[in-house]
Amino acid sequence: MIATPDLPAAAPARLAAHDLVVQLLQALGAACVTTDAAQLALLSHDVYRSGGLPLAAVRPTNVATLQTAVKLCAAAKVAMVPRGGGASYTDGYLLPAGGHVVFDTGGLDSIDVDAANAVVTVGAGVTWAALRERLAPLGLRTPFWGPFSGLVATVGGSVSQNAISHGSASHGISAQSVLSVDVVLASGELLSTGISSATRHFGPDMTGLFTGDCGALGIKATLRLSLIAARSEFEGLSFAFTDFAAFHETMRLAAQQGLEDESFGLDKALSQGQIGKQEGMGSRLRIALQVFRSAPNAVAGLKQLLRMALAGDQVLASGEYMAHFLVEGANAADAKAKARHLRELALRHGTEIANSVPGFVRALPFAPLTNILGPNGERWVPLHGILPHARVPAFHTALQDFRARHRADMERLGVWMGTMFSTVSSTGLLYEIALYWPEVPTAYHEAMLGREHLQQVSSHAANASASALTAVLKQDLIELYAEHGSAHFQIGRAYPYAPRLHPEALRMLRTLKASLDPHNLMNPGALGLDTATD
Numbered sequence: 001m002i003a004t005p006d007l008p009a010a011a012p013a014r015l016a017a018h019d020l021v022v023q024l025l026q027a028l029g030a031a032c033v034t035t036d037a038a039q040l041a042l043l044s045h046d047v048y049r050s051g052g053l054p055l056a057a058v059r060p061t062n063v064a065t066l067q068t069a070v071k072l073c074a075a076a077k078v079a080m081v082p083r084g085g086g087a088s089y090t091d092g093y094l095l096p097a098g099g100h101v102v103f104d105t106g107g108l109d110s111i112d113v114d115a116a117n118a119v120v121t122v123g124a125g126v127t128w129a130a131l132r133e134r135l136a137p138l139g140l141r142t143p144f145w146g147p148f149s150g151l152v153a154t155v156g157g158s159v160s161q162n163a164i165s166h167g168s169a170s171h172g173i174s175a176q177s178v179l180s181v182d183v184v185l186a187s188g189e190l191l192s193t194g195i196s197s198a199t200r201h202f203g204p205d206m207t208g209l210f211t212g213d214c215g216a217l218g219i220k221a222t223l224r225l226s227l228i229a230a231r232s233e234f235e236g237l238s239f240a241f242t243d244f245a246a247f248h249e250t251m252r253l254a255a256q257q258g259l260e261d262e263s264f265g266l267d268k269a270l271s272q273g274q275i276g277k278q279e280g281m282g283s284r285l286r287i288a289l290q291v292f293r294s295a296p297n298a299v300a301g302l303k304q305l306l307r308m309a310l311a312g313d314q315v316l317a318s319g320e321y322m323a324h325f326l327v328e329g330a331n332a333a334d335a336k337a338k339a340r341h342l343r344e345l346a347l348r349h350g351t352e353i354a355n356s357v358p359g360f361v362r363a364l365p366f367a368p369l370t371n372i373l374g375p376n377g378e379r380w381v382p383l384h385g386i387l388p389h390a391r392v393p394a395f396h397t398a399l400q401d402f403r404a405r406h407r408a409d410m411e412r413l414g415v416w417m418g419t420m421f422s423t424v425s426s427t428g429l430l431y432e433i434a435l436y437w438p439e440v441p442t443a444y445h446e447a448m449l450g451r452e453h454l455q456q457v458s459s460h461a462a463n464a465s466a467s468a469l470t471a472v473l474k475q476d477l478i479e480l481y482a483e484h485g486s487a488h489f490q491i492g493r494a495y496p497y498a499p500r501l502h503p504e505a506l507r508m509l510r511t512l513k514a515s516l517d518p519h520n521l522m523n524p525g526a527l528g529l530d531t532a533t534d
Contacts, residue, residue: 024056028065032061035057045443049091059104070188080523081101088157108221110222111123122222122223132365135230145166146365159211179224180224184219185218194224218522234328237324239352247323263324265321267322270434323350324357379467380435385484386486386487387486403417406473419432437466439462478495497527
């Protein structure tokens, strides 16, 4: 197109974008579409950093409005990026080039429970906390029932990214609780992967293609998950270990036995830092009340509070590594029997300590997201890898060497590291590294935590040197994971995926991407599926 004397060459593109915004406003209404500069700036941030500025944000309230908005964006050839609760830290919803439309799925919040058939149908924007609240009075839960960030993390986002936490030891990751999904494709058409509500596995697993896709294949609208009975009888167990080998062996054997509903491990740095952080007497009293309420009965609640009071903060310094387990049972005797077997296994390698941490997690499974800043107000970014158990020792040794090489620079700039662990089925260990560095919080942190909270934690000035070092460490650690054959959840744009696939598998996925999204409009760059072909 030839530019007129009154308009610069880039003006036609800007006019086309303006036309799209007008069309979105006319079709969906002002309540569903925003171009507010502050809001768009916020939506261009994740936990770790910022990306390009969106053209607009759309918050559909039902599947029909979602389809309408997608069709308008497709006609204008404007990229579309889905966003759930916004707790990503792998550039999952950040488009470097900007100029895209963000789809805030939070308005898709319907919950339909079919107790007779043990199925719940949810909108993609339903949070795990809201789903738990809806199901609890019915005595039901989903097998996987949310990550620790479940106050804001959505079902659609967790399935798109893959997630692990509550219920994972017994029932696997988020994707394994999904029966089927309805996905709005780049054309605006609705694709349903469900054939039978009785089972996901009826021929090739089409649902699996859309789990962990980071929105690169379409925007999830509705998901159907299986239901099981919620159990109130549980036992919490905690153990301390003087060395990593003993800790890892206990986690491996526990996963192999399959006794626990969930488990996680921490090194001393995180136990005394993030996990041990308390925000005053008011917070402690709220925790105590939640612990009491979550217990099967008043006597059990009082016993747990007494154990926590006697343990105090000493439990957080009991060993170099700590493993925490939650064991559920059909009744109290069942829970105690499983706990006894697990205790016998763990005591071969470690020492039992007060179970205040699993008691806290059971009482507050979805704690406020204060951990998006460090215990002293530092910035925070985690990264992780899932390793076969046989490869864990070599990675652990390599990580210690990595720390030693960078220790002087890290100490000079106030950058520190902690580690957290969880088993993935019986076959792997999720080895998570958390990096902390002194840096001023972003608008994202203020929006998620509020100014009042930020005023209560230590403040830091802008620190370009510490941030630069953290960025280098993060990238080098991702490469270290790859050298040791790690897999990843929450791939986004941070972890290498496409280059590590078998050539035929990559070709198949790129063919699927091209078929569903021929103009590469759905979260371009995610998973690396739209990069140059081999």
